[in-house]
Amino acid sequence: MRPLTLRRLFLQCSFLVVILFFVVVLALKFGAVPVSLYALGRDLLRFVFGQSSQISSDYGLIVVNIRLPRILLGIIVGASLSVAGTSFQALLRNPLADPYVLTRRYSGAHRRATSHAFAPGRRAAPSAGSFSRRGSHDRRSFFSRPPRGTD
Numbered sequence: 001m002r003p004l005t006l007r008r009l010f011l012q013c014s015f016l017v018v019i020l021f022f023v024v025v026l027a028l029k030f031g032a033v034p035v036s037l038y039a040l041g042r043d044l045l046r047f048v049f050g051q052s053s054q055i056s057s058d059y060g061l062i063v064v065n066i067r068l069p070r071i072l073l074g075i076i077v078g079a080s081l082s083v084a085g086t087s088f089q090a091l092l093r094n095p096l097a098d099p100y101v102l103t104r105r106y107s108g109a110h111r112r113a114t115s116h117a118f119a120p121g122r123r124a125a126p127s128a129g130s131f132s133r134r135g136s137h138d139r140r141s142f143f144s145r146p147p148r149g150t151d
Contacts, residue, residue, distance in 0.1 A: 020075070027071050033062050 029035050043055045047064055
């Protein structure tokens with residue numbers, strides 16, 4: 001893994017901002033009332049430059065007063081939830097991305113099952129569990145345990 005430099009951080013953030021912009025435009029366009037991209041761009045530019053009196057009343061009500069506030073509120077709520085989660089994770093020193101939460105331990109079994117389902121004649125690539133003593137492929141020890149309270 002390469003170290004995170006200021007240049008890479010800027011490129012990643014700018015890439016995410018571009019994706020967010022396209023998602024916002026698509027969310028403004030699609031809805032119960034169809035809005036063309038040309039009318040959407042024209043009305044948004046008029047709104048940004050303070051010429052909201054020239055926006056038609058239908059598009060102004062739908063795009064500017066209903067859809068845009070909901071989208072911006074969704075962005076703000078999502079950003080604040082991510083900041084709260086990151087700060088709690090740092091405060092409590094709880095690495096939430098351990099192998100058991102992310103199911104990395106059983107990903108080899110999942111990969112084998114999917115490769116057998118989609119390509120039954122081919123062998124799957126060995127998983128990380130194949131090389132361990134009790135890997136994810138060894139289910140006998142799990143199923144052969146007696147139920148609790150019976151010993």
